[in-house]
Amino acid sequence: MRSKATLLLGSALTLGVALPSLAADWQALPDQAPSPADNPTTKAKVQLGKTLFFDPRFSEHGTLSCNSCHNVMAGGDDNRPNSIGMHDARGGRSAPTVWNAAFYSVQFWDGRAATLEDQAKGPLVNPIEMGMGSLQDVLGRIDKIPGYKPLFEAAFPGEAQPISADNAAKAVAAFERTLITPNSPYDRYVKGNKKALTEQQVRGMKTFDSLGCTSCHSGANFSGPTLPIGTGFYMKFPTYPGSDYDAKYQLTADQGRFEATKQEADRNLWRVPTLRNIALTAPYISNGQVPTLDEAVRVMAKTQLNKDLTDAQAADLVAFLNALTGEFPVITMPRLPASPNMSVIPPVDPHLKEKPHG
Amino acid sequence: MRSKATLLLGSALTLGVALPSLAADWQALPDQAPSPADNPTTKAKVQLGKTLFFDPRFSEHGTLSCNSCHNVMAGGDDNRPNSIGMHDARGGRSAPTVWNAAFYSVQFWDGRAATLEDQAKGPLVNPIEMGMGSLQDVLGRIDKIPGYKPLFEAAFPGEAQPISADNAAKAVAAFERTLITPNSPYDRYVKGNKKALTEQQVRGMKTFDSLGCTSCHSGANFSGPTLPIGTGFYMKFPTYPGSDYDAKYQLTADQGRFEATKQEADRNLWRVPTLRNIALTAPYISNGQVPTLDEAVRVMAKTQLNKDLTDAQAADLVAFLNALTGEFPVITMPRLPASPNMSVIPPVDPHLKEKPHG
Structure with a gap:
C-alpha cells in the first residue's frame, strides 16, 4: 500500500505542480522565543x-x-x-x-x-x-x-x-529574546488571512518555493530547520562558483566558517540567515557588497540555484520578501544609570586629534 | 518711608546673614518650555x-x-x-x-x-x-x-x-523643548518640601549663594537671567586668569565666543552653562578636561571668584549640585522609517579599511 505522501506526490506530478511547492512548510513566527533552562526570561x-x-x-x-x-x-x-x-x-x-x-x-x-x-x-x-x-x-x-x-x-x-x-x-x-517581529503580512497570510498578501506577493511566494529558495530559507524564521542549540544550519556560498557575481561582489574573499574553524570542510560555509525584515537590512550578503534586494535575489538565484531570474521573477520575489517585514514592539528607552560626578570613560586618549570649534 | 526690600536687608544685616543669600532668587524649573510663535510645539x-x-x-x-x-x-x-x-x-x-x-x-x-x-x-x-x-x-x-x-x-x-x-x-x-527635567530634589525644596534636601545639600546651597556662584548661575536653569532669544548671557572665563588651573586644564587655549565673532570684546567669553543634571555630565568645563565635579567646583571658585575652597565647602557644593538632577520623562523609541530594499548610506567609502572577522 502506498503511503499518503507518495499518493500526494503522485497527484502533484499528475497535476503538473512543481515538487518544491509541495515540500514547502509555511510557518508563522511564534510570538515568543524559547529561552534556555539556565536563563529563563524574566x-x-x-x-x-x-x-x-x-x-x-x-x-x-x-x-x-x-x-x-x-x-x-x-x-x-x-x-x-x-x-x-x-x-x-x-x-x-x-x-x-x-x-x-x-x-x-x-x-x-x-x-x-x-x-x-x-x-x-x-x-x-x-x-x-x-x-x-x-x-x-x-x-x-x-x-x-x-x-x-x-x-x-x-x-x-x-x-x-x-x-x-x-x-x-x-x-x-x-x-x-523579546526582539520578535510577528504578524507580518506573510504571517497573517499563512494564518488564514488571504488578503494579507498582494497578488504579486503570492506570485513571489510561489516563485520562492518553486525555484528552491525554501531548500535553505525554510522554517518560521526562513533560516532553515529548527536544530538543537549549537548545531548550525550551514550552506556553501557560492554553491555554484564561477559566475560574474563572484568577482563583482568578492563573494569568495571571506571563507566563512573556515575562518573560525580552519576545517577544510567548513570552507565557504555560512549560516543560512533569516529573511525576516530583509527589506529593512540593505545592503546585502555577508560582506554587505550587494546594494539592493533586487540584486540580492539575482545573486542568490545564480550562486545557489544556478538560475538566471527574469525581471518579473526578481520583482515578484522582492515583493514577497517585503511581506516578511513584521510588527515591531514598542520599546521604552532605558535610563542609563549614572556614575555621579565623574565619567567611567578614561579621559586620556592617545588618539586625540583635537580641532577647534567642536 | 523705607521700602520692604530695604527693611528686609536691614533685618538680614542685623541677623548677620550674608548679603548674597538674600539676593538669590531660587526658582523651580517650569514643567514646560516656551516655544516661539513661528514654531508652536505640536x-x-x-x-x-x-x-x-x-x-x-x-x-x-x-x-x-x-x-x-x-x-x-x-x-x-x-x-x-x-x-x-x-x-x-x-x-x-x-x-x-x-x-x-x-x-x-x-x-x-x-x-x-x-x-x-x-x-x-x-x-x-x-x-x-x-x-x-x-x-x-x-x-x-x-x-x-x-x-x-x-x-x-x-x-x-x-x-x-x-x-x-x-x-x-x-x-x-x-x-x-520636551526634554525638561523638573522635580529635582532642589525643585521640590524650593516649592516647600524642606525634607527634599539633605542637611549637607542645604549647606551647599547656602555656600553656592554666599560664595557668589549665583551671580552667574542664577534663574530656574542656573544659566543666568531670562533674556530675549538671541541675547546670550556670557561671562569671561577665566575671570581671574593666572591660577595653576590655566595650564593644567588649558583653560585659555580656546577663546570662546571670540572664535565665532572675531570681536576683541568676545575674547574668552562663554555662555554660562546650566548646572541642571551636572552630576551626570562629567567630564567638565567647555573643553571637558576637568574629570570630576569636585575638581570642577574648585576650578570655578578659583578662576571665577578667586577663592580657594576648603574640602568641606567643595563637598557641600557637590552635594548641592547633585540635588539638581531632575526627573527624566519616559520616552518611547521611534521607529525609523524604512528605505525598503536599499540603503540611503552611500556604499562607496574612500576610507574603507577592511579587516576580516567583523
Whole structure:
C-alpha cells in the first residue's frame, strides 16, 4: 500500500505542480522565543539587558553600544556594508539583524557562538568593534556605575556576586529574546488571512518555493530547520562558483566558517540567515557588497540555484520578501544609570586629534 | 518711608546673614518650555523631531545621530571630553547637554546660534561631527526614505513642500523643548518640601549663594537671567586668569565666543552653562578636561571668584549640585522609517579599511 505522501506526490506530478511547492512548510513566527533552562526570561533580566544593550560606556571610547550596529529602532542592523568600530575600524562582514536572532541555533555569520549569551560577549572585546581590553575591563566600568548594582541584584536575586560577565550576557540575551517581529503580512497570510498578501506577493511566494529558495530559507524564521542549540544550519556560498557575481561582489574573499574553524570542510560555509525584515537590512550578503534586494535575489538565484531570474521573477520575489517585514514592539528607552560626578570613560586618549570649534 | 526690600536687608544685616543669600532668587524649573510663535510645539512635530533626532542616516557614514553625542538616555551628553565625529575626528569642546537646552536664550558654548532651530542644522554639516556635505545632501537622503513624507506632512499640515531643512530643524527643536527635567530634589525644596534636601545639600546651597556662584548661575536653569532669544548671557572665563588651573586644564587655549565673532570684546567669553543634571555630565568645563565635579567646583571658585575652597565647602557644593538632577520623562523609541530594499548610506567609502572577522 502506498503511503499518503507518495499518493500526494503522485497527484502533484499528475497535476503538473512543481515538487518544491509541495515540500514547502509555511510557518508563522511564534510570538515568543524559547529561552534556555539556565536563563529563563524574566522582566528584571530583560530590563537590565535592555539597559546594557543601549549603554555606550562599555566600548573603549564610550561611543558604541550594541544598538549602534544592531539598531532596534530600525531593522536591527546599521544599513552599512560593514560596521565602524573604535578608531574608525571596519570589519569585513555586515552586521546581522538582532531581530529574531533568538530563533537561530547558532550565532554570528559563521556560527562561532552557540548561544545569544556567548555572542553577547564577543563584540565588547573585539578590537575592531567595541574595543574593550577584556571583559574584566567591562566589569570595572560597571562597578563604577552604582545604579547597575540594584539592576543586577533584581535580575539575579539571591546570587552572592550578581555582577559578572556571564550574568551581563544572560541579561542581554534575555532582552534579545523579546526582539520578535510577528504578524507580518506573510504571517497573517499563512494564518488564514488571504488578503494579507498582494497578488504579486503570492506570485513571489510561489516563485520562492518553486525555484528552491525554501531548500535553505525554510522554517518560521526562513533560516532553515529548527536544530538543537549549537548545531548550525550551514550552506556553501557560492554553491555554484564561477559566475560574474563572484568577482563583482568578492563573494569568495571571506571563507566563512573556515575562518573560525580552519576545517577544510567548513570552507565557504555560512549560516543560512533569516529573511525576516530583509527589506529593512540593505545592503546585502555577508560582506554587505550587494546594494539592493533586487540584486540580492539575482545573486542568490545564480550562486545557489544556478538560475538566471527574469525581471518579473526578481520583482515578484522582492515583493514577497517585503511581506516578511513584521510588527515591531514598542520599546521604552532605558535610563542609563549614572556614575555621579565623574565619567567611567578614561579621559586620556592617545588618539586625540583635537580641532577647534567642536 | 523705607521700602520692604530695604527693611528686609536691614533685618538680614542685623541677623548677620550674608548679603548674597538674600539676593538669590531660587526658582523651580517650569514643567514646560516656551516655544516661539513661528514654531508652536505640536505632538506631530515632536514625533517627527524625535525620529530625526535618533536617525543615524543623516551622518556621512550612517553611524551618528543627534543622540550619539546628546544621549537622552543619560545626561544628554556623551560623558566624553569631546565627541567623536566622522573619520574618528574630535572637536575641542565637550558636547553640552540637550536636557533643558530649551531654556537658553542662545545655543552652543559660544552662543553662535540664537535658537534651537538654528543649532539643529549645525552638527549635520560639520565635517568633524556628522559630516554631511550640505543640508541638501541631508534632504536627498530624507527623500529616499518614503516613511518620512507622512511624518513631515502631519507635522506641517497644508504646506506645499513640507520636507525642508527648516522644517526638519523646527521638528527637532520641538522635540528638544520636551526634554525638561523638573522635580529635582532642589525643585521640590524650593516649592516647600524642606525634607527634599539633605542637611549637607542645604549647606551647599547656602555656600553656592554666599560664595557668589549665583551671580552667574542664577534663574530656574542656573544659566543666568531670562533674556530675549538671541541675547546670550556670557561671562569671561577665566575671570581671574593666572591660577595653576590655566595650564593644567588649558583653560585659555580656546577663546570662546571670540572664535565665532572675531570681536576683541568676545575674547574668552562663554555662555554660562546650566548646572541642571551636572552630576551626570562629567567630564567638565567647555573643553571637558576637568574629570570630576569636585575638581570642577574648585576650578570655578578659583578662576571665577578667586577663592580657594576648603574640602568641606567643595563637598557641600557637590552635594548641592547633585540635588539638581531632575526627573527624566519616559520616552518611547521611534521607529525609523524604512528605505525598503536599499540603503540611503552611500556604499562607496574612500576610507574603507577592511579587516576580516567583523
